[in-house]
Amino acid sequence: MNLSDLMQLLFxxxxxxxxxxxxxxxxxxxxxxxxxxxxNAISGITIVAAIEICAVQDTGTVGMILSFLALIFxxxxxVGGYMVTNRMLKMFKKKDKEAK
Amino acid sequence: xxxDLREILISLAYIVASVLFILGIKRMGKTxxxxxxxxxxxxxxxLAVVATFCxxxxxxxxxxxxxxxxxxxxxxxxxxxxxxxxxxxxxxQMTGMPQLVALLNGFGGLASLLVAVSQGWNINHKxxxxxxxTNISVVLTVxxxxxTFTGSxxxxxxxxxxxxxxxxxxxxRFVISALLLIIAIAGSVLFAIDPEGLVGLIGLLAAxxxxxxxxxxxxxPIGGGDMPVIISLLNALSxxxxxxxxxxxxxxxxxxxxxxxxxxxxxxxxxxCKAMNRSIKNxxxxxxxxxxxxxxxSGEHIEPKSISVDSAYMVLExxxxxxxxxxxxxxxxxxxxxxxxxxxxxxxxGAEVVFAIHPVAGRMPGHMNVLxxxxxxxxxxxxxxxxxxxxxxxxxxxxxxxxxxxxxPAASSDQSSPIYGMPIINADQAxxxxxxxxxxxxxxxxxxxxxxxxxxxSMIYGDAKATLTALAKEFNAD
Numbered sequence: 001m002n003l004s005d006l007m008q009l010l011f012x013x014x015x016x017x018x019x020x021x022x023x024x025x026x027x028x029x030x031x032x033x034x035x036x037x038x039x040n041a042i043s044g045i046t047i048v049a050a051i052e053i054c055a056v057q058d059t060g061t062v063g064m065i066l067s068f069l070a071l072i073f074x075x076x077x078x079v080g081g082y083m084v085t086n087r088m089l090k091m092f093k094k095k096d097k098e099a100k
Numbered sequence: 101x102x103x104d105l106r107e108i109l110i111s112l113a114y115i116v117a118s119v120l121f122i123l124g125i126k127r128m129g130k131t132x133x134x135x136x137x138x139x140x141x142x143x144x145x146x147l148a149v150v151a152t153f154c155x156x157x158x159x160x161x162x163x164x165x166x167x168x169x170x171x172x173x174x175x176x177x178x179x180x181x182x183x184x185x186x187x188x189x190x191x192x193q194m195t196g197m198p199q200l201v202a203l204l205n206g207f208g209g210l211a212s213l214l215v216a217v218s219q220g221w222n223i224n225h226k227x228x229x230x231x232x233x234t235n236i237s238v239v240l241t242v243x244x245x246x247x248t249f250t251g252s253x254x255x256x257x258x259x260x261x262x263x264x265x266x267x268x269x270x271x272x273r274f275v276i277s278a279l280l281l282i283i284a285i286a287g288s289v290l291f292a293i294d295p296e297g298l299v300g301l302i303g304l305l306a307a308x309x310x311x312x313x314x315x316x317x318x319x320x321p322i323g324g325g326d327m328p329v330i331i332s333l334l335n336a337l338s339x340x341x342x343x344x345x346x347x348x349x350x351x352x353x354x355x356x357x358x359x360x361x362x363x364x365x366x367x368x369x370x371x372x373c374k375a376m377n378r379s380i381k382n383x384x385x386x387x388x389x390x391x392x393x394x395x396x397x398s399g400e401h402i403e404p405k406s407i408s409v410d411s412a413y414m415v416l417e418x419x420x421x422x423x424x425x426x427x428x429x430x431x432x433x434x435x436x437x438x439x440x441x442x443x444x445x446x447x448x449x450g451a452e453v454v455f456a457i458h459p460v461a462g463r464m465p466g467h468m469n470v471l472x473x474x475x476x477x478x479x480x481x482x483x484x485x486x487x488x489x490x491x492x493x494x495x496x497x498x499x500x501x502x503x504x505x506x507x508x509p510a511a512s513s514d515q516s517s518p519i520y521g522m523p524i525i526n527a528d529q530a531x532x533x534x535x536x537x538x539x540x541x542x543x544x545x546x547x548x549x550x551x552x553x554x555x556x557x558s559m560i561y562g563d564a565k566a567t568l569t570a571l572a573k574e575f576n577a578d
Binding site (some may be wrong): 002003005006009012013016017018019020021023024025026027028029030031032033034035036037038039040041042043044045046047048049050051052053054055056057058062063064066067068069070071072073074075076077078079080081082083084085086087088089090091092093094095 | 121122124125126128129130131134135137138139141142145148149152153155157158160161168170171173174176177178180181182184185186188189190192194197200201204205207208210211212213214215217218219221231233331332335338339341342343345346347348349350351352353354355356357358359360361362363364365367368371457459464465466467469470473474476478479480482484
């Protein structure tokens with residue numbers, strides 16, 4: 001990676017940070033738990049790095065074993081995170097109150 | 101410039117995935133669209149994964165020699181992780197949600213850590229030619245990922261009752277933490293200077309070990325009531341670790357998604373801190389127990405008055421408006437369904453019932469809302485502290501279920517109180533206050549709650565679930 005690549009990535013990083021602040025600040029406290037578990041699933045995006053690394057390494061090397069484990073843990077994070085968030089969100093219901 | 105269609109399509113897929121992540125998070129801000137938002141970010145993840153499998157470097161690993169086939173190993177790992185994830189997500193009870201989120205979060209950190217160590221270890225198989233930028237990304241991912249992992253595991257153990265949730269304060273913890281940080285940085289420098297040699301490898305491993313221990317040292321002194329902040333903070337770190345891993349392999353979607361999670365966690369931590377009137381620095385560097393100990397035994401002790409379920413029923417039966425203030429105790433007693441039972445009776449009796457939820461009630465942000473939603477309580481009845489406080493004097497009954505510090509009037513009146521300045525729900529302003537409590541003990545912070553000895557307050561001792569069920573039964577008896 002050369003310096004201009006790094007600068008581009010840094011640019012993306014900083015812009016995403018500001019975008020994140022804008023997005024999250026608007027979420028009501030009612031939804032903080034699903035938000036947290038949903039973003040937690042997103043943090044499993046490292047699954048992409050694990051795939052890239054796991055696939056290209058020779059079977060049996062230390063690097064391959066480590067990235068294989070990384071891929072397992074990242075998948076647990078992603079799959080568990082999305083499913084549990086979905087389960088929680090399905091529970092948030094607004095009941096039609098019969099007119100009082 | 102040669103045009104490589106495959107790389108262009110993959111880059112486009114990453115852009116689409118990033119946009120879907122952003123829209124998904126945006127949609128999670130409204131109850132009506134939240135489920136769709138989560139689905140959207142799930143699709144983004146699948147898209148990113150599929151695109152990665154199409155990469156030239158990855159595709160080159162397809163061979164008929166199965167044992168060497170990269171796809172085979174990836175498939176095994178994904179199926180194994182997927183099955184575990186599905187089982188956990190299906191099995192977990194809503195009261196156990198903070199634990200699960202902490203643990204999953206730790207796994208995200210661990211995955212980033214392993215990716216970085218694997219990259220640092222197997223220098224010959226690096227995807228990128230090793231240079232200073234990559235090396236620094238590796239060590240940063242190692243440090244952040246390791247702290248996230250062990251910190252989250254400790255948080256999980258505390259929440260799950262595997263270890264005491266009390267703040268464990270030990271002498272010299274700042275010195276130890278500082279030493280560990282120095283070792284981690286020194287190891288990182290060694291690795292950055294000599295990434296391909298033995299010295300660098302030792303440096304990398306030393307940095308990993310020191311950061312793992314540092315994660316424990318930082319979270320161990322945090323008490324149960326401060327967990328909402330620390331979970332948010334760990335969430336932020338796991339995102340940052342992902343973003344740093346993105347720098348290692350120059351992957352934009354990792355940076356965007358990781359960074360969004362990082363800022364989301366930080367914003368939530370700040371919201372939680374504000375709700376406790378504490379700074380993050382204060383929370384991390386001064387255990388709560390230290391200041392609370394001083395407050396103990398100050399002032400004369402007045403025994404709060406307690407009443408029976410029968411007499412509480414008389415008041416509730418006549419009440420036209422009731423506000424329920426839940427706390428962690430409701431989660432512990434798994435009382436949310438009994439609460440719903442009582443709410444049904446009260447509403448059938450013509451009373452208006454709302455819930456006042458303090459931002460830090462429970463063990464993670466929004467914990468109470470999820471529990472009450474599970475019990476089928478309509479979310480428009482779940483009000484924030486700011487919404488309810490101005491109306492508090494109009495309520496006939498305020499019912500505090502397993503909450504303590506968040507309704508302690510000392511927070512606004514007693515300057516010597518350790519929680520002075522923390523915004524509270526002004527339960528004491530309601531006409532009658534019922535406090536459901538297991539026993540005559542103190543709350544998490546260990547301080548006396550003067551709400552309990554107010555004239556309009558009555559304690560109902562006993563298991564919250566049993567008490568609520570008994571109250572609901574009284575309505576049946578009519």
